[in-house]
Amino acid sequence: MVRAHQGPVRSHLPLILLGAVMAAYGLLTALVGSWLAKQAMQGAITAGVYRSRLAAFDQTSSLVAGILFLALFIWCAVVSTGIVRVAFCFGALASLAPILAPWAEDLLFKSLGLPTMSAGSVLAGAVTTLLFALPLTILFILLACGRGVPTGCRWLALASIPVVLVTAFYPIYVTLLAFLIRPGDPAVGRMIEVSSQVLKLRFILPGLSFLFLALISMRFARKQPLADSQASAVLAEG
Amino acid sequence: MNPLSVKKHTYGMVLILFVSALFLAGCGGGAVETTPEGAVASGADADISEAAASTSDAFAHLNLDIPNVYDPPIDMSSVSTVNATVKFLEGDDIYNNVWTRAYEDLLGIKLSYKWVVDGSMYDQKLGLSINSGDIPDLFVVSPAQLLMYQEAGILADLTSVYEDEASANTRDILSQDPVALKAATIDGKLWGIPLTDASVNNASVLWIRQDWMDKLGIEPPTSMADVLEISRRFTEEDPDGNGAADTIGLAFDKSLMGSIAGLQGFFNGYHAYPGIWFERDGKLAYGSVQPEMRTALLDLQKMYADGQIDPEFGVKDINQVTETIAQGKVGMEFGVWWNPYHPLNLSQQNNPDAYWTAFPIPSVDETPAKSQYSSAIWSFLVMREGFEHPEALIRMVNFWTDNIVRSQDDSIRKTFLGDIENPDVVLYKYTPVVLWEPNGTIENSQKLRAALASHDPAGLNNDLSWRYRIIQAYFEQGIKEAWVEVATNGPNGAVPILESVLEDRGILNRFYGTPTPTMAVKLPTLQTMETEMITKIIMGDSIELFDQFVEDWYSLGGTEIVDEVNQWATDNP
Numbered sequence: 001m002v003r004a005h006q007g008p009v010r011s012h013l014p015l016i017l018l019g020a021v022m023a024a025y026g027l028l029t030a031l032v033g034s035w036l037a038k039q040a041m042q043g044a045i046t047a048g049v050y051r052s053r054l055a056a057f058d059q060t061s062s063l064v065a066g067i068l069f070l071a072l073f074i075w076c077a078v079v080s081t082g083i084v085r086v087a088f089c090f091g092a093l094a095s096l097a098p099i100l101a102p103w104a105e106d107l108l109f110k111s112l113g114l115p116t117m118s119a120g121s122v123l124a125g126a127v128t129t130l131l132f133a134l135p136l137t138i139l140f141i142l143l144a145c146g147r148g149v150p151t152g153c154r155w156l157a158l159a160s161i162p163v164v165l166v167t168a169f170y171p172i173y174v175t176l177l178a179f180l181i182r183p184g185d186p187a188v189g190r191m192i193e194v195s196s197q198v199l200k201l202r203f204i205l206p207g208l209s210f211l212f213l214a215l216i217s218m219r220f221a222r223k224q225p226l227a228d229s230q231a232s233a234v235l236a237e238g
Numbered sequence: 239m240n241p242l243s244v245k246k247h248t249y250g251m252v253l254i255l256f257v258s259a260l261f262l263a264g265c266g267g268g269a270v271e272t273t274p275e276g277a278v279a280s281g282a283d284a285d286i287s288e289a290a291a292s293t294s295d296a297f298a299h300l301n302l303d304i305p306n307v308y309d310p311p312i313d314m315s316s317v318s319t320v321n322a323t324v325k326f327l328e329g330d331d332i333y334n335n336v337w338t339r340a341y342e343d344l345l346g347i348k349l350s351y352k353w354v355v356d357g358s359m360y361d362q363k364l365g366l367s368i369n370s371g372d373i374p375d376l377f378v379v380s381p382a383q384l385l386m387y388q389e390a391g392i393l394a395d396l397t398s399v400y401e402d403e404a405s406a407n408t409r410d411i412l413s414q415d416p417v418a419l420k421a422a423t424i425d426g427k428l429w430g431i432p433l434t435d436a437s438v439n440n441a442s443v444l445w446i447r448q449d450w451m452d453k454l455g456i457e458p459p460t461s462m463a464d465v466l467e468i469s470r471r472f473t474e475e476d477p478d479g480n481g482a483a484d485t486i487g488l489a490f491d492k493s494l495m496g497s498i499a500g501l502q503g504f505f506n507g508y509h510a511y512p513g514i515w516f517e518r519d520g521k522l523a524y525g526s527v528q529p530e531m532r533t534a535l536l537d538l539q540k541m542y543a544d545g546q547i548d549p550e551f552g553v554k555d556i557n558q559v560t561e562t563i564a565q566g567k568v569g570m571e572f573g574v575w576w577n578p579y580h581p582l583n584l585s586q587q588n589n590p591d592a593y594w595t596a597f598p599i600p601s602v603d604e605t606p607a608k609s610q611y612s613s614a615i616w617s618f619l620v621m622r623e624g625f626e627h628p629e630a631l632i633r634m635v636n637f638w639t640d641n642i643v644r645s646q647d648d649s650i651r652k653t654f655l656g657d658i659e660n661p662d663v664v665l666y667k668y669t670p671v672v673l674w675e676p677n678g679t680i681e682n683s684q685k686l687r688a689a690l691a692s693h694d695p696a697g698l699n700n701d702l703s704w705r706y707r708i709i710q711a712y713f714e715q716g717i718k719e720a721w722v723e724v725a726t727n728g729p730n731g732a733v734p735i736l737e738s739v740l741e742d743r744g745i746l747n748r749f750y751g752t753p754t755p756t757m758a759v760k761l762p763t764l765q766t767m768e769t770e771m772i773t774k775i776i777m778g779d780s781i782e783l784f785d786q787f788v789e790d791w792y793s794l795g796g797t798e799i800v801d802e803v804n805q806w807a808t809d810n811p
Contacts, residue, residue, distance in 0.1 A: 037713035041690040043729030047721065048448045048595055050713065105590045118583075120590025121718035175717055178707070185659060186700050189707040196714040 012214045014075035019210030021072060025065040025098070026203025032057050033200070059102045066099030084149065087142035090135045097132030104128045119179065126172050129202075133168035136206055137161055143213075152216040160209040167202045171195040296336075297344055300650050302641045306403075308346030312627050315350055316376040317364065318670060319357040325662045336654060337669040345637060347630055349376075368392065375625045378617050378670050379430065381421065385752040387620065388429045394621040394628040397428045403632035407639035414676035417613045417750045420810060430618030431635055434673045437746070438680070440574055441611035441739045442503030443732050445582060447569045448595040450477035458595075462507040462602040465570070466537060472569030473546045478589070487546035489568040491559045494772055498581060499559050501538075501772075502610055503572025506745075508534040508602045511610045512768070514747035515803055522748050522807050524800065525610070526768050527788045533602065535784055538776045552773050560584065566592060572599075575679070575732035578722040586719060593721040596732035598743060609739045612747035619670060634671045642666075643675055646699045680740070683733035690729060751810075754802035760795030767791065 033054065040050035073092035077085045100107065104124035108114050116123065143149055143157035174195040177188045320332050330336070332354050341347040352374050355363045364377060373392055387393050404412075412418050415434050422430040444459070446468065451458075454475055459465045469487025471477075478485055489499045495513060505512050510533075511525030518528070525531075541547050548554065548562065562568055564584035571577070578594060585592040601607035619635070621628045642654050656665045666672050675681070686702050686709075689695045695706040709728050712720035726732050738744075753761065771787040792800075 033714065033716075038693070040713050041693065041709065041729065043687065043691065046595065046730045047593070047712075047724050047728065048452060051448075051593075052452055054716075109588070109590065116587060116590055118587055119719060120586065121716060124590065125716065171715055175711065175715065178711065179717070179719060184661065184700075184704050186703065189704050192707040192711050192715075196710060199715055 011079045012218050014072050014079055015210055015214040015217070018069070018072040018076060019207045019212075019214060021065070021068050021207070022210060023204050023207025025061065025068075026201070026205075026207055028061065029058075029203065030200035032061075055102065062098035062101050066095050066097070069095030069098065082148070083142050083146045087139045087146075090142065091139040093135035094132045094139075097128045100131065101128045122172065122175050122179070125175075129168045129172060132202075133164050136164045140164065140209070150217060150220045152220060153213050156209065156212055156216060160206065163205045163209065167198055167205055171199045171202075297340060297653070300653060301647065302344065302637075302650070304344050304637060304641070306633055307344070308627070308630070311342060311346040311348050312630065313348045313350065314375045314625075314627070314630055315352050316670065317360075317367065317374045318351050318354045319360050320354050320667075321357050324664070324667050326668075327663055332668060335668045336665055340637075340654070341634065345630075345633055347634065373622045375622050376631060376670065377620060377622075378433070379620050380617055381615075381750075381752045382758075384422065384430055384618050384620065385424065388424050392623050393429045394623045394625060395427050395429065396431065396621065396628060396631070399629040399632050400428050400431075403629045403636070405636040405640050407644060408632070408635050408673075411639050411643070411673055411675050415613065415615065416746070418615055418676070421613065421615045421751045422618050423810075430620040431631060431673075432615045433617045433619065434676050435614035435616075436674060436676050436679050437614040438611055438676070438736050438740050438744065439576070440497060440614065441609040441736060441744050442500065442506060442572050442599060443575060443609070443735050444503060444597040444599055445571050445573055445577055445594045446597060447472070447477070447585070448593050449589075449591045450569055451595075453477055453479075458597060459600045461600045462537070462607075465504075465507065465600055466541065469541055469546045469570060470544065473544065477569060478566055483545075485567050485569060486548050486562075487569050488541060489548065489559050489562060489571045490551060491554050491556045492552050492769075492773070493556070494769055496556060497574045498556055498577060499563075499571040499573060501572065503599050504538070505531065505534045506599045506609055507607045508537075509605065509607065510534050511745060513765075514610050514612060514745070515749035516610075516745055517748060522800070522803050524791075524796065524803075527791050527796065532781060532784055535772065535775045536781055538772075539778065539781070542776050543778065547776070552777060564588075575726055575736055578725045578732075582725075583722050586721075590718050593718065594725055595730075596725060596735055598735050598738060606743060608743055608745040610745050610747065611739070613750040614676070615750060631671075635673065638669075638671050638673060643673065643678070646697070648700050651699060651701075677740075679733055680737055683727045683731070684737075686727050687729055687734075748807065749803050751806075754799060754806060756795050756798040756802055761799065764791055764794060764796060764799075767794075 036045070036050050036054050036057075039045045040047060045053075070092055073088050073095055077088035077092065080088060104127055105120055108124055108127060109116050109120055114123075140157040140160045144154045144161070146154065149157075174188065174191045177185070178192055182188050318332055324332075326332075326335060333351060338349050341349045352367070352372065353363065360378075361380070361383070364379075364383070367373065368387070379387060384393075411434060412432065415432075415437055417437075418432040418434050419428065422428055422432050444465070446459070450456075450472055451468070454471055454477055456468055456471060457464075459468055472485055472487045474483075476483070476485070488504070490501050490504075491499055494501045502512055505525075508530050510528060510530035512531065514525050515522045516525060517523070538547070542549075548559075551559075554562075559568075560581040563571070563581050564587055566585050566588050568585075571582075573582075575596065582594045585594070599607040599609050619631055621631050641650060645651055654665055656663055682702055685698060686705055689698055689702070689706050690709060695703050698706055705723050705727055708720045708723040711717040712724050712728075724731060735743075767787060767790065771783055775781060775783055
């Protein structure tokens with residue numbers, strides 16, 4: 001197990017695992033989604049088969065991913081203190097998003113009876129995105145604000161905020177443009193293409209953020225004198 | 239190593255990676271499309287403003303093919319319709335617009351309108367005008383008017399000018415519909431240019447709620463027996479999951495036949511072809527009185543008795559059926575390829591998961607079923623007898639077929655058809671010379687599917703490019719509302735089914751053109767009898783009612799109509 005020399009975070013392992021699992025989940029969903037989309041667009045499978053297979057994959061993978069995220073966020077919180085612990089507690093809320101994603105439409109429109117406004121999948125996607133992006137945004141804001149957090153981690157956390165927000169909300173913004181505000185606009189058509197790529201990064205980039213946070217934190221911790229507990233504290237509020 | 243330098247190195251690396259990842263994400267997709275559409279889009283406004291200026295320079299930037307130009311220009315009078323929904327660019331009207339300017343500047347034809355009325359008043363106004371001797375040089379007529387005015391001797395014979403002037407594109411488009419030129423031919427001579435459209439577009443396909451099929455584990459239907467079984471399960475197994483027995487298997491309205499929720503597709507599955515004429519034993523026969531209707535009617539009767547059909551279908555019009563579809567209570571309907579645009583899209587109002595899939599009409603037996611369809615030739619462009627330049631019509635048609643309807647040039651399409659950014663202004667409504675390509679829907683869909691298969695939209699025009707993006711949004715972003723485009727133009731969609739209809743899975747109404755004398759007088763009554771008979775049998779009356787209907791149909795004028803239609807077929811081989 002990789003250990004910080006000293007401080008409220010006793011181990012980087014949960015952070016590394018969290019980043020790796022999140023990035024791997026993002027990569028896996030992007031690959032499977034692309035593979036199924038390619039087959040469907042080539043006519044090798046029908047839209048019905050595409051939907052069935054994608055739904056089957058999503059229901060399993062997102063449940064597993066969500067549970068893993070939750071466990072790892074909690075582990076991160078356990079091995080940290082102060083504002084960092086608070087940050088990871090907020091982050092844990094984001095793990096609900098993949099768990100709820102396959103059921104979001106049923107919950108919103110059948111259980112709660114909200115109107116779909118002929119954009120049910122967009123609304124459901126927006127809600128689950130919000131559920132994922134907002135806790136992560138708060139997490140990164142807290143890390144960026146933590147005075148005891150190493151400077152490099154704070155800058156990275158700050159950079160991660162727009163990354164999370166853009167990857168989360170750009171596809172929704174484009175969808176609203178495409179279907180409600182400016183349908184048929186060629187410029188929006190090109191944005192759909194970009195949006196398809198950005199969407200694939202929704203989990204990958206935050207996952208990489210956590211991995212790089214762990215990397216910077218570990219390198220920072222190794223370079224600090226053991227006597228300087230304040231400087232060697234990793235991802236911790238002083 | 240200095241810790242600070244390590245930190246700087248690491249931070250820099252991390253930030254560069256992030257920025258690079260975002261940049262690649264942003265650029266990855268955009269790079270697929272090589273067309274500089276930004277330039278085209280910005281040029282669109284310029285196109286419109288230029289078109290608004292009445293100078294030949296307005297068209298100088300367009301790559302147009304116009305071999306023959308009148309010099310000096312000729313005058314041509316016409317008449318037109320403008321409905322309240324028609325919008326013009328600022329400064330334009332029906333008398334002065336991009337089309338009148340193009341005809342004058344590019345073809346040397348000064349087109350003026352003697353009068354312009356609402357579409358509902360056209361036939362009456364044209365009749366008055368012609369009766370008073372004020373005959374326009376160019377005008378549009380219905381099949382019945384074509385026959386009437388040809389017999390009155392006021393139409394110019396276009397046979398020779400068509401042979402001399404028609405371009406290859408014009409000939410190709412008019413030959414795509416096998417009855418187009420025939421419908422404009424009387425006594426072996428061509429009296430009008432048919433305004434073509436895609437006849438195959440009104441061929442029936444079977445639409446089924448795919449999400450219900452998935453939920454109940456139902457395989458796609460391969461026979462009419464499967465259709466009946468799907469209908470039963472949709473009715474009995476609560477596919478909408480609300481615990482109430484409130485779903486129906488098959489929807490149709492009181493008119494029974496139509497483009498939305500019509501029954502002709504159902505009958506086609508039994509090799510019955512209501513309302514059309516087809517060849518049987520060497521003669522043309524009327525489909526509604528053939529014995530194949532019986533089996534279909536009996537199955538419909540059973541479906542009704544089992545609650546698979548709306549018990550109030552006999553009083554519900556298409557708007558009410560549309561409402562039932564919107565409520566998510568309908569599992570199947572026989573309609574046409576564009577039904578997902580309306581009304582099937584409405585079923586997503588209450589359930590984002592709702593979507594429909596098109597299937598070819600299944601057969602009741604081993605013989606493949608054929609979808610019936612009729613010619614889409616409803617009107618003709620004609621010239622006044624005595625007009626000095628009847629070939630001008632052919633040149634106007636050539637201008638359309640050579641430069642506009644097949645053009646993939648967005649500048650041309652925006653100039654003459656309309657701009658997608660200004661959808662209320664439909665420019666082609668200002669000209670009477672509008673011939674849609676009969677195979678256009680299919681050819682466009684083929685281009686779109688090829689682009690999807692190669693994941694490369696380069697080369698698609700703006701319209702097809704947009705459809706590509708919508709299908710992409712469905713498959714790559716999970717936007718379920720985009721299913722409409724997938725279900726119609728996408729791979730395994732409805733349009734590919736039309737290709738098979740054109741090949742060997744369709745049956746074209748063999749009678750087209752003007753109603754025969756007896757048909758004009760008696761067919762409306764016979765059609766009312768037919769609708770009543772079908773409705774009564776479905777609702778439980780004896781099938782012997784069908785036999786009685788057949789007997790009555792022949793005795794009340796059907797025999798004469800059959801004779802006249804077969805005589806017409808002999809005269810119009």
